[in-house]
Amino acid sequence: MSVRRAPALAVESGRVEFNSGGGGCMLYLLGDSGAKYLYVHLNNDLTMKNDNRGKCVAGVAFAKGLRSGQQVEVGQHIGYVGDSGDADGIEPHLHFERHPGGGAATNPFRFLNRLPRLIYAAPAGSQVSLALRATVVSTVLPDKLRIRVQTARPYPNGARVDHNGRGATVSVPETATFEMRNGFLAVPNLALLRKGDPVVVWTELAVSTMNSQLGRGLVAERVQLLPPPTPAKKS
Numbered sequence: 453m454s455v456r457r458a459p460a461l462a463v464e465s466g467r468v469e470f471n472s473g474g475g476g477c478m479l480y481l482l483g484d485s486g487a488k489y490l491y492v493h494l495n496n497d498l499t500m501k502n503d504n505r506g507k508c509v510a511g512v513a514f515a516k517g518l519r520s521g522q523q524v525e526v527g528q529h530i531g532y533v534g535d536s537g538d539a540d541g542i543e544p545h546l547h548f549e550r551h552p553g554g555g556a557a558t559n560p561f562r563f564l565n566r567l568p569r570l571i572y573a574a575p576a577g578s579q580v581s582l583a584l585r586a587t588v589v590s591t592v593l594p595d596k597l598r599i600r601v602q603t604a605r606p607y608p609n610g611a612r613v614d615h616n617g618r619g620a621t622v623s624v625p626e627t628a629t630f631e632m633r634n635g636f637l638a639v640p641n642l643a644l645l646r647k648g649d650p651v652v653v654w655t656e657l658a659v660s661t662m663n664s665q666l667g668r669g670l671v672a673e674r675v676q677l678l679p680p681p682t683p684a685k686k687s
Contacts, residue, residue, distance in 0.1 A: 453546075453660040454544055454545055454548045454556055454611075456497060456533065456681065457500065457532045457546060457600060458533040458611060459490055459529045459531075459532065460479075460531040460546055461527055461528065461529055461530065462528045463481070463483075463526065463564070463567060464484065464487065464526050466484050466489075466523070467481075467482070467523050468481055468521070468524055469494060469521065470520035472508040473537070474538050475536075475538065475547065476493050476508070476510035476535075476539065477494040477495065477514075477533070477534065477537070477539070478490065479491040479494060479531050485508055485551050486552070487550060487553065488550075488554045489532070489548070489549065489550055489551070490548065490551070490557075491546060491547075492537070492539075492547035493533075493535055493537055493544075493546070493547050494514070494533065495512060495531075495533060496512060496513060497512075500655060502626055504540065506567050506573050507532075507583060512532070513531060513532060513534065513536070518530060518617075522585075523660070526642070527568075527662045527665070533546050569615075569618060569666075570666060571615070571666065572604045572610060572665055574591045574665070576608050577659060579657055580610070581606070581655055581658075581673070582605065582606055582670070583604070583605045583654055584603070584620070584622075584652065584655070585603045585651075586620075586651055587600050587602070587648055587650055588645045588646065589647060590647060591642040593642060595642070596623060596624070596642075596675045597622045597642055597645070598619070598620075598622075599653065600617040600619055601617070601618045601619075601620055602617065606660075620670060621667075621670070622642050622655070622670045622671070623669075623670065624642060624672045624675060625671065626639050628672045630674075630678040631685060632677050633677055637686075645677065648673040649678075649679065650679075650681065651677055652669075652678060653672050653673060653674070653675050653676075654673050654675075654676075655673060656672070659672070
């Protein structure tokens with residue numbers, strides 16, 4: 453399950469083929485390993501509602517600028533999640549299949565869990581700023597903050613992604629806004645943070661790349677120290 457027009461990414465380097473049929477807008481990824489991957493029910497809507505006004509073309513169902521027969525790299529944006537074909541009117545989702553060696557479909561769960569986890573997803577080249585709700589792991593003075601991410605939301609138009617303590621390192625330059633519980637500091641001081649402190653980190657607006665989606669090279673624009681969580685009442 454996903455949200456309408458969420459980016460679908462290539463799980464392996466290979467060649468893409470556009471297709472359509474009962475499953476609506478579909479894409480086949482012919483992996484370099486010989487495996488075949490099916491991406492089914494891709495988007496056919498021109499708005500964020502189920503309008504069915506779009507076609508199975510690049511920019512609607514498939515990534516903008518992508519061509520059938522094109523070679524792609526692992527992690528590359530190749531399609532948009534939707535509910536086309538016989539999934540029309542159902543909540544947007546990606547019907548995904550993996551066929552090792554081009555044979556019968558197998559359960560892809562273990563395969564997908566071995567792939568690197570993205571901290572967020574956005575089309576390559578788009579301008580993105582992140583809001584990361586996290587807890588502090590440690591600091592490397594003067595400007596490195598290590599965190600465990602609970603949620604990540606790309607702005608301006610991204611969907612929130614839930615994480616279970618995904619690790620990331622963020623650079624905090626002197627120009628970043630640093631908000632303690634009792635007010636703002638003129639200059640960031642990471643020494644004031646303690647392990648386990650809840651924070652929200654807003655990153656600088658930057659071009660989305662595979663490295664940034666993997667949580668690498670992030671630069672903070674603002675760091676806010678949140679109030680500690682309220683202890684649960686004993687019954």
